[in-house]
Amino acid sequence: MADYSKFYEARGIISHILEQDFVGPVTKDECLTELPVQYYIMGKLYPQKDTTEALDLARNPLLENQIETYDASISLSNQNNPSSMGITVTLKADVEAICVSGSYAFYEPISFQDAKDYGIDTSRWEYVEKKPKEVWKRQEYSYSKRITFTSEKMEYADLSRNLQLQVYTHAIMDSGERVITIALVNENQSPNDMSATSRYCAFQPIIRVSSIDGKALFANVNRQTCLTTDTELQELDMLYSDVHCYAQGHGCSVMWDMENAVPEWIESAFFPTFNLCQMKAAEVVSGNVLSMQFLSTASVDDIVQELGTFATKYEKWIEDQNSLIRGIKASLRDIASSNIQKCRNACNRINYAIKLLKESGYRDGKVFRAFQLANEAMLLQRKQTLLKNRKCFDPATVCWYPFQLAFILHELTSFIEPKGHLGQKVPDRQIVDLLWFPTGGGKTEAYLGITAFVIFLRRLRDPNADGVTVIMRYTLRLLTLQQFERASILIFACELLRQKYNIGGNEVSIGLWVGGNLTPNHLKEARTSINKQKNGGVDEKSNPVQIKVCPWCGEKLYAQHYDIDLVQNRMIIKCPNQHCHFHFAPNGLPIHIIDDAIYQHLPTFIVATVDKFAQIPLNDKPAALFGITSNKKPPELIIQDELHLISGPLGTMTGIYEAAISKLCERDGICAKVIASTATIRNAANQIIALYGRSHTQFPPQGLSAKDSFFAVQSTPEEKPARRYFGVMGIGTTATTTLIRVNAAMLFATRYLATLGYPDTVVDNFWTITGYFNSLRELGGANTQILDDVQSRLDYLAKTKFVSVYPGVDTSKGYTYTEELTSRMNNSEITEIIQVKLKRSYSKNNHTDVFDYLLASNMISVGVDVGRLGAMVVAGQPKTNAEYIQATSRVGRDNPGLVIAVYNASRSRDRSHYEQFLKYHSALYRYVEATSLTPFSDRARDRGLHALYVSLCRYLVENLRKNNDAINYRSSNPAVQAVEKIIIEYVKRVDPDELSVVIDELNDIKDAWDIAATGSLVYSSRKNEKKLLKGDTENDRFRTMNSMRNVDEQSGIYLLGGY
Known part of the structure; x- marks a missing residue:
């Protein structure tokens, strides 16, 4: 098990620095020379002006569902300088009194001389050219009040410095539960003057609610979806039934005790946090069953026995889950039973696949051999990936995750018996199988495993049945390029095994079939571009030199390694590494990225963008891909990765063209198998019907809890790196200023780690800060800010604000090495960034060529997998929750990461997510929106x-x-x-x-x-x-x-x- 302790420790330091900069105090008894209201951007209760701006306590927000509403009406949404804050909770029946405690601070102006007389250390100001006339001395106040409930709606308690504690009872429910809001209100009045405002403003206010007698106080308020008739919402209600919400903030966020089943306290928070634990492979099996080496070399009996034991354990888990249904609320038991039946159906398919493997092993052996070859190919793929990244390779330790192996078994029947078996109403081949697993969980390897099986089975059954076998489709060019690189290694491994075992058919190869803006459509155009680049010319927008490194060995590739052979009608890419197997291949790397070559050589595996299929009515040449003009079998497998992106207008048009593709892939009543994958989707059944005209199954099927599907369970932070989310919403400042402050503080805190002597791997994890933006306009503004405002603020933090508490950060050279990853970039630039530049890592002796910032649009939200990225700043809540999940999952994949969500206080949706930060982040996947497409509208x-x-x-x-x-x-x-x-x-x-x-x-x-x-x-x-x-x-x-x-x-x- 990896040791993440240093990463967590470093992240804790970053968190502490950020909170000190945003909320304060830097030190408990600090003195400031600047106006306090400008010194801190969060945690402020302003004095009231001419009109009272207190919290609207008559509203009951806990009876509303704000997370799922775009334009929720938030009582403080129009307040720039709020004078109140509050939290709403629901108390259990018969609670007669509560303890409300907390603290806050005021800053008193005193003269510079008085500060010296008070014994305050003023040495840092003694030698400045212009000494301050006054300083602001912090004075903290604490309170603890017993609030006893009476028949009155409102209870009051006056606090020091003219603050008032208000407790409002919204309602007493039929169950006896009481819904209350506790507010802290600054009753001070002040003129519209910054100095007076600073004097009468309360800072770092805290409201903490706890029990008088130690008894459980708080009731869970997550109850909305149990009233719906939507079965998908009911299922979510059941899956997340152990995720509770106990409070909501107003003008602040809220945290509660997560250590106990029922929290003992609830507290306001201006800098809320949540630790998101990853899913891990469940330790449900022992022995060799997950070993790729074992599955590729062992005997039929040994493999079948291990697989059978694996399936038996799944069966037992299903029955154990079934026995728990009686403990679920009555309204959800039908949903629970339905889920258990789906699990049984999946297990039946797995068992039937094992039966077919056994029968094949004792008969012609083709199915069993294809299974072994697929495992050997995946073992080779993993080996090359590890060696390319300079990691050790031990074949005995290379294993499948349980869900990956189970998924491959689940899919085998679709190809072994494409017409189905006796008693089946609908053959498995005609069902769309949706691979659903959280981001970073290993979906890609799962469907690459089944890809290898299909390639080998097809050729073992018919040596002449080469041609296009698998088509994998994406919506984004960045995603296409990323996955093409990963899939290439597997295809290279398959080609090596084809040669090694003399398997029939032509070369196993991979093709990139995308628009002309990415690669030239014709070989003559490609030759012109390559020759231009060989002579020192710049990359073309439509550039054939897309493969920047050899997928097999990692050697860098340049235009000099590309040639066009018009006789063979292909582009030849030669790996210059003499130790690479493909250096000696007469046709170079088994890759085709020019349309002319793809139509002639028919790559085994094609990676394409969905909009490339718009060419079908305009051009007869793609007919060869479907075996129509090439006398080949049509593709047998279509993989649609990131299914959630096939929605809206793009999804609607894809649905129409899909009707053609489905028919073109059909022969003798046998259609192509469709496998889709995603980590974020709702309304999948309707979307798949609209897109493919077929029913679907989800794998792995859900059980009774989102935290346990047998194949994967929620990990602890010690087992797998946890990603920590932080919420920031500026008070009394613009969204632009807030973002500048956040970026500067992040820059300072991450650079401070280097001065503490943390290992290079730890510093590197947080060094490159990824900025995520919802529009190119906002991103462009941030680029300018990083060059100017952020650097100025960084200089201020290092030389003024934190000089005595966090010394040693050198800002003399600036940290402005910034790159963007957006649709404005050409394809060669994107490839260079992903494959080369982003992989440069920090070291003590070299950090000048390592990015300080990577500014990205939603292009990064899928497919980017760079293990060293560990820090992200999200500028505003993205348009969809799926996008938020996908984007923030790009960091903290290999090591613990952190995400700063910067909310815009003027946007009600942003404010809603901030005030319900803990509720939202503790069940992120629950709030994924339903997608829609209407292909025949x-x-x-x-x-x-x-x-x-x-x-x-x-x-x-x-x-x-x-x-x-x-x-x-x-x-x-x-x-x-x-x-x-x-x-x-x-x-x-x-x-x-x-x-x-x-x-x-x-x-x-x-x-x-x-x-x-x-x-x-x-x-x-x-x-x-x-x-x-x-x-x-x-x-x-x-x-x-x-x-x-x-x-x-x-x-x-x-x-x-x-x-």
């Missing part, structure tokens, strides 16, 4: 129905395939009529309400094509020819998108006459 049909029809006609009707064949169309052709039936049957499954309209519009499309086909006609052309498919900007029934990203346009709103 009105506007979607307008943009894509004709493209679907043309695609299927062009690819399935032989005399309509070529570009010049558009003229051959006749709606009376039986083959064409069969296409219409395919679409109609698909719509019946996906959206039957739209069926009649779809039929009408298909008739319009057929009529229009019949008319167009009376003269010369091509599908598409850049020449002045009559073409069927028009440009996307033309006002025509056949206007066709070149990319699916052209659908999310702004809409105009028009007022009709009479208003």
Whole structure:
């Protein structure tokens, strides 16, 4: 087990520095020469001006659901300088009195001479050119009040310095529980003058509620979803039933005692924190069953026995969970029983796969051999990954996580028996299997494992059945490039094993099939670009030199290592490392990234962006990928990673094109298997129906608690690195100033670690600060701030504010090495940053070429996996909770990380998340929003129905395939009529309400094509020819998108006459 103690210790120091800078005090009896209201940005109760700005105690926010509401009305949302703060709690029945205690401070102005007379150390100001005339001396006050409840709604207690404690009873529930708000109000009045405001402002206020007699006080208030009829919300209610909420803040956040089942105290917090523990592989099995080496070399009997024991333990866990149902509230028992049945179904598939492996081992051995080869390939992949990263490799220790092995077993039946087995209503092949696991948990290796199995099984069953076997699709180019690099290592391993064991078929290879903005579509264009770069030219926007390091050995690659062979019709990439196996490969690395080469060589595994499929109606060459013109079998597996991103306009258009892809991958009634994966999704069933027209199963299926699915359980901070979240919301300051202060404090605190002598690995973990922004405009502003304002503030912290308590931070050279990761960057720059620059690590002797800041948009929220990133500042609550989870999961993956969520006090949604910080972060996945897509809605049909029809006609009707064949169309052709039936049957499954309209519009499309086909006609052309498919900007029934990203346009709103 790794030792994270130094990382946690360092993170604690960072946390302490940040709290001292934001809330204070730096020292308990400090004296300030600056105005206190400017010295601290949080934890302030301002004096009241002409009108009272006290908390609206008559509201009962605990009876509302603010986390899930975008525009919740927050009582303090319009206050710039609040004079009150409070917390709302629910007390158990029969609680007659509570103890409310806490503290606060005022700063009194005294003369410089008086400060010396009081014995205050003024030496640091003695030699400054301009001595301060006065200093502000801190005076702390504490209080402890017994509040006894009477028939009165409001209880008051006057405190020192004209503060007042107010306790308001909102309601006494039928159960006897009492909902109350405890507020601390600054009753002081002051003119609108900064000095007077500082004098009458209360700082570092704390409200703490506890029991008078030690009895349990507080009732859980997480009760909203139990009233719903939505089964998914009911399931979430059950899964998170052990996650309780006991309070909400007003103008502040709130923390409670997490050590006890029922908290003994609740306290206000201006700098709330939460430790998010990762899921870990459950230690549910022993022996060799998880060992890749064992599974690739052992006998049939030994492997089957180990796998059987694994499945038996899962069965026992399921029955143990079933016995717990009687302890669940009655309203949720049906949901619990449903979950248990899903677990049983998954276990049955696993057991059946083990049975098939055993039968194969005793018969032809092909299925069993494919399973062993897949494990050997994954072992090789892991070996090369470790060696590339200069880590030790011991084959005996390389293992699957339990859920990964179980998932592979779960999927085997879809490929061993593609038509299903006796008694199955729906073959497993036709079911979309959704791999759901938290970010960083190992989903990628799970589906790469099944990928290797499919590749080998296909070739073992038919030596000539090469061609495109697997298509893996992404929505973001950054994600595509990242996963392409990871998948390449596995494909290289498969190719080595193909050679080693003389397995049939051509080279096992990988292809990158993406838009022309990323790589050239044609080899001649690629040759021009490569030659230009070899002669010292700059990278092209559409750059063929995308592979910056050899995936197998890690050797750096440059344009000099790229060549174009127009005879073989491929781009050859040579690894310069003579110790690399692929250095001697005559065709170089088994990689194809130019469309011309992909269509001819048909890579085994294709990584693509979803919008590339918009090319299908416009181009007949992709037909080869589906085996239509290449005399090959079609792809057998489609992997849709990050399924939650296929939503909204992009998802809607993807859904229409998916109808074509599904049919093109079908042969003899056997469709391609679809595996999707995500860590953040809601409403998955409806989304998958709309996208694929199929039912789905989730793996691993949920049991009774989100913390235990048998395959994974929640870890402790000692077992796996925990990520700590912090909340910041400035008071009396702008959002820009707050962000500058946070970034400067982070910069100071992380650099201070180096002065303390922490190991380089610890300092490096926090050195590069990732800034996450919700818009490019905000990111651009931050870039300027880091160069100017943040550096000035850093200098102030090091030389003034913290000079005596945290000395030694050298700011003379500045920390301004900043890079951004956004859509504004070209693809070569993104690749260079991810594969090279971000991997540079801090050392005592070298930190100048290590990024101080990485400023990112939502591009980073998926797919970026750089282990050394451990610190992030999030500027404002992202638009969706899924985005927040995905983005913040980019840090703290290998070692403990920290995330500073900086909330904008002027935004009600930000304020709501801040005031309910602990509730929100203790059940992050519970608040993921439902996604939606409507592939056959009105506007979607307008943009894509004709493209679907043309695609299927062009690819399935032989005399309509070529570009010049558009003229051959006749709606009376039986083959064409069969296409219409395919679409109609698909719509019946996906959206039957739209069926009649779809039929009408298909008739319009057929009529229009019949008319167009009376003269010369091509599908598409850049020449002045009559073409069927028009440009996307033309006002025509056949206007066709070149990319699916052209659908999310702004809409105009028009007022009709009479208003």
